Amino acid sequence: MKRNVLLGAVLAVSVTLAGMGYQQSAEAQTSAGGVPTFRVDPDWPRVPEEWMLGQVSSVAIDAQDNAWLLHRPRTLLSPDEAEMAAPPVMVFDSEGNFLKGWGGAGNGYEWPQREHGIHIDYQGFVWVMGNYCPARNLPRLEAFNDDQILKFTLEGEFVMQLGRRNASRGNTDIYNLHQPADVFVYPPTNELFVADGYGNHRVAVFDADTGAFKRMWGAFGSIPYDKDQCPPPSLTSVPDGPGPQEFSIVHAVRVSNDGLVYAADRENRRVQVFTLDGEYIDQYVRGEARFARNLAFSPDPEQRFLYVGGDGGIVVLDRRTLEELTKIEGEDMIGSGHHIQTDSQGNLYIAASGAGTQRLLFTGISRGR
Numbered sequence: 001m002k003r004n005v006l007l008g009a010v011l012a013v014s015v016t017l018a019g020m021g022y023q024q025s026a027e028a029q030t031s032a033g034g035v036p037t038f039r040v041d042p043d044w045p046r047v048p049e050e051w052m053l054g055q056v057s058s059v060a061i062d063a064q065d066n067a068w069l070l071h072r073p074r075t076l077l078s079p080d081e082a083e084m085a086a087p088p089v090m091v092f093d094s095e096g097n098f099l100k101g102w103g104g105a106g107n108g109y110e111w112p113q114r115e116h117g118i119h120i121d122y123q124g125f126v127w128v129m130g131n132y133c134p135a136r137n138l139p140r141l142e143a144f145n146d147d148q149i150l151k152f153t154l155e156g157e158f159v160m161q162l163g164r165r166n167a168s169r170g171n172t173d174i175y176n177l178h179q180p181a182d183v184f185v186y187p188p189t190n191e192l193f194v195a196d197g198y199g200n201h202r203v204a205v206f207d208a209d210t211g212a213f214k215r216m217w218g219a220f221g222s223i224p225y226d227k228d229q230c231p232p233p234s235l236t237s238v239p240d241g242p243g244p245q246e247f248s249i250v251h252a253v254r255v256s257n258d259g260l261v262y263a264a265d266r267e268n269r270r271v272q273v274f275t276l277d278g279e280y281i282d283q284y285v286r287g288e289a290r291f292a293r294n295l296a297f298s299p300d301p302e303q304r305f306l307y308v309g310g311d312g313g314i315v316v317l318d319r320r321t322l323e324e325l326t327k328i329e330g331e332d333m334i335g336s337g338h339h340i341q342t343d344s345q346g347n348l349y350i351a352a353s354g355a356g357t358q359r360l361l362f363t364g365i366s367r368g369r
Helices: 009-014 026-030 079-083
Strands: 036-041 055-061 067-072 089-092 098-102 115-120 126-130 149-152 158-162 182-186 191-196 202-207 213-217 250-255 261-265 270-274 280-285 295-297 305-310 313-318 324-328 339-342 348-351 357-365
Touching: 055 339, 055 348, 067 115, 067 348, 115 182, 126 182, 182 250, 191 250, 191 261, 202 250, 250 295, 295 339, 305 339
Parallel strands: 055 115
Antiparallel strands: 036 357, 055 067, 067 089, 089 098, 115 126, 126 149, 149 158, 182 191, 191 202, 202 213, 250 261, 261 270, 270 280, 295 305, 305 313, 313 324, 339 348, 348 357
16 A cells, blocks of 8 residues: 655755765764765766677675676667677776676576676676566567576676576566566575576565576465466556556566665566565555666665655655655656666666666755654
8 A cells, every 4th residue: 555655844955966965974974863865976986998888777786886788789770780799797997997897608507688787796797687578679689588597707607507598487487587677695595596587477486596487476485376478468557456467568676785675676666575485465556657666675774764766756765764864866866767776875877778778866855854
């Protein structure tokens, strides 16, 4: 159910990116009251002149606050642009300087046809996945479903492939994914939580070292429902109430420090919360506009704020209560993004697919709340 929201003066203070809050460190996000404020960083990132980025689909942040962009080189269609295509994985330091790039087809693994998600886990491994299905009939792509997840070292050395392309047997399959959208490794249990995603409609959990299947669930903690639609429909509206009993596109997944699983059910415009074992706890629905495109936590130990892309900006929720606090938006902002992430300083990174990529600098907590 959707919660009532009392924004009052808070919205007026923090709805823009003008940095109207006082400057302070990310640790201050644990203090009572106030909401986070941001401003656009116009100089980030600095892509080398000899390279071009295609659609930037995802972003991850490593332990040194380097930003890892995953883009789609094959969306550069003209011959001149295709010759300048950067490697699919591009890494930039906290100043926006290019560090390295790698990725693409290689021996021993099946690189995804349509790059979708990237995650850096607590051990420094890089996870990459895609969401292509042949019915999309996109140029320069082969007729294979992306039913796999790849694991690499930070230098791009292949470690493991989970699943095989074009091999999914649906939501009951414990070996393959089906166009997975996002992953998150939870350190205390070393488990890989998968937003699986476009072809399947479930959260699936695997051992992050061996790839062994552990468990899975659907919306409200139910048994996942097989409904393979490729490409899946984009809903123009959602009904009032709790919504469908099955997931649509599980587009992002995050696990909080206190062991709660957050799943962004994009087309159903809701975020659902579960225990680590998949027991349903609560949800937040924002049915009047496109919502739940992505998820990110504020970097304080309590992870007080949950950032959720939707309605042309990024909605800020109180993570524990799911109360809507404010919305980050502004004329210079590229929108709600496709995937988002935060660094240790509280800065927000947006991978916005066809709209490019952007960093929002955290400027502090407003005094208005």
